Amino acid sequence: MRLGLALGYGGEPIEQVLPIVEHAERIGVDSVWSVEEYGPDAVSVLGYLAARTRRIELGTAVMQIPARTPAATAMTAMTLDMLSGGRFRLGLGLSVPWIVEGWHGRPYDRPMRRIREYADIVRKAVARTERLAYDGEIYQLPYRGPGSSGQARPVRSEMAPLRPSIPLYLGAIGPRSVALTGEIADGWLAGLYAPEHETNLTRPLDEGLARAGRTPADVKICPILYVARADTVAEGRDALRPLFAHLVGAVGPGARNTYFDVACRMGYEGRARDIRALLADGRKADAVAAVPDTLLDETTLLGPLPASVDRILAWKDSRVDTLILLDRDAELLEAAQAAL
Numbered sequence: 001m002r003l004g005l006a007l008g009y010g011g012e013p014i015e016q017v018l019p020i021v022e023h024a025e026r027i028g029v030d031s032v033w034s035v036e037e038y039g040p041d042a043v044s045v046l047g048y049l050a051a052r053t054r055r056i057e058l059g060t061a062v063m064q065i066p067a068r069t070p071a072a073t074a075m076t077a078m079t080l081d082m083l084s085g086g087r088f089r090l091g092l093g094l095s096v097p098w099i100v101e102g103w104h105g106r107p108y109d110r111p112m113r114r115i116r117e118y119a120d121i122v123r124k125a126v127a128r129t130e131r132l133a134y135d136g137e138i139y140q141l142p143y144r145g146p147g148s149s150g151q152a153r154p155v156r157s158e159m160a161p162l163r164p165s166i167p168l169y170l171g172a173i174g175p176r177s178v179a180l181t182g183e184i185a186d187g188w189l190a191g192l193y194a195p196e197h198e199t200n201l202t203r204p205l206d207e208g209l210a211r212a213g214r215t216p217a218d219v220k221i222c223p224i225l226y227v228a229r230a231d232t233v234a235e236g237r238d239a240l241r242p243l244f245a246h247l248v249g250a251v252g253p254g255a256r257n258t259y260f261d262v263a264c265r266m267g268y269e270g271r272a273r274d275i276r277a278l279l280a281d282g283r284k285a286d287a288v289a290a291v292p293d294t295l296l297d298e299t300t301l302l303g304p305l306p307a308s309v310d311r312i313l314a315w316k317d318s319r320v321d322t323l324i325l326l327d328r329d330a331e332l333l334e335a336a337q338a339a340l
Helices: 014-027 044-052 070-083 097-102 111-127 175-184 195-211 233-249 258-265 269-280 284-289 293-299 305-315 330-339
Strands: 002-006 031-034 057-060 088-093 168-172 187-190 220-229 301-303 322-326
Touching: 002 014, 002 330, 014 044, 014 330, 031 044, 031 322, 044 057, 044 070, 070 088, 070 111, 088 111, 088 187, 111 168, 111 175, 168 175, 175 187, 175 195, 195 258, 195 293, 220 233, 220 305, 233 258, 233 269, 233 284, 233 293, 233 301, 258 269, 269 284, 301 305, 305 330, 322 330
Parallel strands: 002 031, 002 322, 031 057, 057 088, 088 168, 168 187, 187 220, 220 301, 220 322
Antiparallel strands: none
16 A cells, blocks of 8 residues: 645645655655645646656646536646656546536536546547547537537647556545446545445445456555544544534535435444534534544544554555545654555
């Protein structure tokens, strides 16, 4: 198992980001992953880091599909791969309805079809074996819909890619998207993953693998873990409870909470329903208190450094390829890398 580092969502100044990335590279951390919601984009910082690093792999976790056309994503992927000397990993995800429609102004419809067609177009554009033409349910290249000039023809990238195929990862939580990951992706950026529940959590992935005639070795499992270092395990748990109460209990109009579904698949349905009901009643403090200790212990790293290292060792016998830590703690990175 390998170790990865995830950058934060807040768009911190590069003088705060660069030292931990350089340190991660020095101690042998496998990869660094930029993140993207509705603040900093996942691309720009990797272009900078490509010039300041030499070995560490650079990934997006994730570039939001609604934010860019498939061709724009292919252009970006080829450019970052060139700048980094073939170290780029393209992580894609659809995001959630309130970001897709509220921030990007795009419809959140036919999500599985959209992901499948998007990934297919990106791969064809990067491969550059022929002019890019695509006749999908959602995407058509050349465009022939309302407002079309009718004069476009298929285009092939002017840029010869460094590699004809760039590793494509999908950020997936719900069972349908996890199954699709098994069918088409090179890696799975997983949320709320735990070795104790691996059989249940990977069942949709294995169904997708089987449909496509693939094996588990074809998809690298890469969970992103929240981290809360503290003097005691209890203090670490308390630091993460509000976040997990929101993840599990939030309910949006017309949207399914896939984190809630994952918690249920892990055996926490009763508590998950309690958290949801308490939040709906405006009892936020009670909802936070209802987050189970074991859910936090299984899906995060928390507490004193020795406790986190012990927990990392429990992951070594799992199917996980890369354990990605959302943190900036250099001492923890060193201890985790040494343990692996």
